[in-house]
Amino acid sequence: MRSIEQSVIRLGFEQIDVLFIHDVDRWTQGKDFPRTFAAAMEGAYRALDDLRKHGSVKAIGVGINEADVAADFLRAGDFDCVMLAGRYTLLDQSALDVFMPLAKSRGVDVFMAAVFNSGVLAKPTAKDVTYDYAVASDEIVGRARRIAAICGEFNVPIEAAAIQFPRGYPAVKTVVLGMSKPDRIRQNLNWCSMKIPSALWDRLKEERLIREDAPSPA
Numbered sequence: 345m346r347s348i349e350q351s352v353i354r355l356g357f358e359q360i361d362v363l364f365i366h367d368v369d370r371w372t373q374g375k376d377f378p379r380t381f382a383a384a385m386e387g388a389y390r391a392l393d394d395l396r397k398h399g400s401v402k403a404i405g406v407g408i409n410e411a412d413v414a415a416d417f418l419r420a421g422d423f424d425c426v427m428l429a430g431r432y433t434l435l436d437q438s439a440l441d442v443f444m445p446l447a448k449s450r451g452v453d454v455f456m457a458a459v460f461n462s463g464v465l466a467k468p469t470a471k472d473v474t475y476d477y478a479v480a481s482d483e484i485v486g487r488a489r490r491i492a493a494i495c496g497e498f499n500v501p502i503e504a505a506a507i508q509f510p511r512g513y514p515a516v517k518t519v520v521l522g523m524s525k526p527d528r529i530r531q532n533l534n535w536c537s538m539k540i541p542s543a544l545w546d547r548l549k550e551e552r553l554i555r556e557d558a559p560s561p562a
Contacts, residue, residue, distance in 0.1 A: 345391050359400060363392050364407040364427060368417075371409045381416070389421050396424075407457070409476075411439040415446050423452055427520060430458035430476060432510050434465055434491050434502075434548075435484065437555045440513075448515040456510040457520040464488045465506040491553050498544045504535035505544065509554070512545075512561035 348363065365388045367373070373380045384406075392404040403424035406417045411431040417423060426447060432439040432454075447454050460466040463474040468488035475484045492502040510516045521532050545560035 366407045369408040411443040415443040425453040427455040453517040504538045512559040
């Protein structure tokens with residue numbers, strides 16, 4: 345509560361749109377994950393829920409890296425949204441197994457982050473490119489380059505496909521993009537609005553580069 349109070353002072357806002365419990369997952373917490381998850385639900389969640397009930401916060405959620413943990417949070421509490429990093433991308437659709445259907449059934453909005461899987465889907469031909477914050481394996485780089493080659497056949501930048509792909513799932517309401525330079529804002533907006541033919545998604549499925557049950561963006 346004190347942390348949020350300080351944030352409100354710094355922001356100068358009387359009301360916050362969304363508050364997230366961040367990085368309570370195995371990748372971040374390691375062996376401390378069970379204890380941290382319990383502390384989040386018994387402490388942070390209760391605080392955020394109270395703030396939402398009093399109208400100080402419009403929505404509460406969690407921001408994490410693992411789809412199964414995201415599903416655990418949805419079962420444990422009443423969340424409005426989840427920011428999920430890297431688990432529903434052109435390279436990893438593991439969120440389709442349990443989390444995405446669960447979010448859809450409960451009316452939980454999904455904010456999809458890390459759609460480039462920390463680099464490889466933005467620069468698949470770069471040297472020592474990263475995947476999930478570590479140097480990508482040859483297998484991952486190879487798949488990314490195959491996806492990029494098919495995108496090239498349709499004159500679509502792989503970045504545009506990476507940004508638009510998650511938006512095909514009904515529960516995904518927004519894609520979160522990090523930008524280091526002002527001109528990247530315009531570039532990302534162009535990729536977001538670029539027309540991508542449905543045949544591109546069909547081809548990726550035919551080549552088994554994305555899952556058959558992944559909804560294609562309209």
